[in-house]
């Protein structure tokens with residue numbers, strides 16, 4: 001029996017008697033249970049802390065929970081900034097002012113010790129017990145646990161109690177655990193803020209770009225879109241049932257032929273394309289591959305740039321360069337022809353004078369033909385000279401009828417040669433308009449050449465072009481209208497919207513560049529006017545240049 005008692009004593013290391021042993025065991029058991037419940041509280045606390053909570057809220061929440069684990073009448077968090085320790089959150093909130101902790105305070109010891117320490121605040125004249133304002137009962141115990149970020153201390157967690165010697169080793173351990181958890185939560189919150197700020201900045205940048213941008217995965221699903229769309233595309237995009245790019249962007253049911261995404265899958269390189277939409281817009285499409293960390297293709301970014309305006313301007317430049325070259329040549333030829341024509345007409349007129357009164361009517365008639373044709377040639381030469389100077393011509397009062405006649409003088413012959421009859425219906429009372437005469441001639445010339453081309457393909461009926469001027473009243477505004485009608489091949493309804501787009505032509509390369517109408521529209525718009533088209537496929541077309549009558553120019 002004696003031996004057994006001895007053995008027990010040796011095995012347990014507990015003092016002799018059984019009673020003592022059980023008392024000790026019970027105490028240890030209670031300690032373990034207490035420890036467990038503290039750990040549980042710690043766990044609950046960390047679970048409760050949301051990533052987007054403020055530090056004040058975190059401290060508030062911890063303060064409410066902590067009394068379940070250890071004595072706690074005060075909780076605070078101090079942060080080290082620029083060598084100073086500043087209280088940034090306290091609970092209860094009205095316990096003390098947020099402010100700097102003096103350098104001489106014993107709280108700084110926790111920094112130097114790099115571990116949780118307990119103090120008697122009553123012994124520290126600079127410490128929190130003394131700054132208490134509303135809470136009459138002073139703190140008698142204080143525990144300070146350093147907050148670590150990697151291995152350096154960045155702040156302090158302070159726990160206070162009105163009980164004497166409230167924080168023994170176990171409580172200090174707990175305080176340090178809590179401080180470690182809070183440090184992680186704060187770090188997470190800071191990272192979260194940084195990430196969400198970066199996300200917001202990136203989203204704002206993404207949405208600020210006015211060109212449409214899409215992120216498409218390799219399975220053709222639209223992942224992201226910056227909310228911008230080309231004008232003609234928004235309905236189809238928003239109403240598409242499927243989220244696939246071919247459905248949203250092109251209204252298709254399967255991937256488009258020659259899909260650039262397919263090409264990127266094969267080559268991994270960006271692809272650039274131009275797309276002429278059914279609405280007549282020109283879009284420059286850039287497809288960029290997006291790779292994941294394994295360097296595999298994860299998605300494709302598409303950027304759309306509307307270049308319709310740019311192309312129109314380029315077309316206008318090309319056309320004006322062409323016109324300048326043509327003008328220079330025309331001016332040269334006209335100038336060369338001017339002198340011989342003057343001689344021809346002069347000589348014919350002299351001969352006609354010599355033959356005056358003679359019976360030789362055949363010669364007289366022939367001479368009068370020479371003189372008339374010669375004068376006509378001179379008019380054409382004059383027009384060519386005017387035409388070549390069009391860039392310098394400012395806006396001036398222009399008589400549309402006279403401009404039309406000038407153009408007809410120049411090209412009537414060419415048109416008649418194609419067995420086309422030209423009829424003129426001029427409103428002789430048409431007021432003058434303020435315009436650039438040569439540009440008006442350019443528009444009319446293009447209308448007439450287009451009409452001629454539309455008639456060359458027609459067989460078996462009388463080919464007719466009608467050139468007309470008229471006045472239109474629209475409320476108080478008066479408009480001068482110059483129109484060219486033909487009974488040629490006409491235009492299919494689906495093509496009417498395209499004919500003003502630069503480079504759109506149905507003619508073979510040697511015959512048309514597709515610039516005529518886009519430039520004509522540019523001219524009409526620069527005169528604050530417009531071009532109207534009426535056309536029926538197989539029956540003919542009418543193109544009307546509609547220009548405002550500036551009342552101050554009325555004569």
Ligand SMILES: Nc1ncnc2c1ncn2[C@@H]1O[C@H](COP(=O)(O)OP(=O)(O)OP(=O)(O)O)[C@@H](O)[C@H]1O
Pocket residue numbers: 446450451454486488489490491499500504505506507511512513514515516517518540541
């Ligand atoms: N009177 C018309 N009848 C039928 N189609 C027309 C008529 N006028 C224009 N078009 C159509 O519109 C297209 C564009 O005309 P536009 O004048 O811009 O270019 P183009 O005549 O083809 O070339 P360019 O004028 O630059 O030499 C023509 O190719 C033609 O298909």
Ligand SMILES: [Mg+2]
Pocket residue numbers: 446449450512515516517
């Ligand atoms: Mg043309």
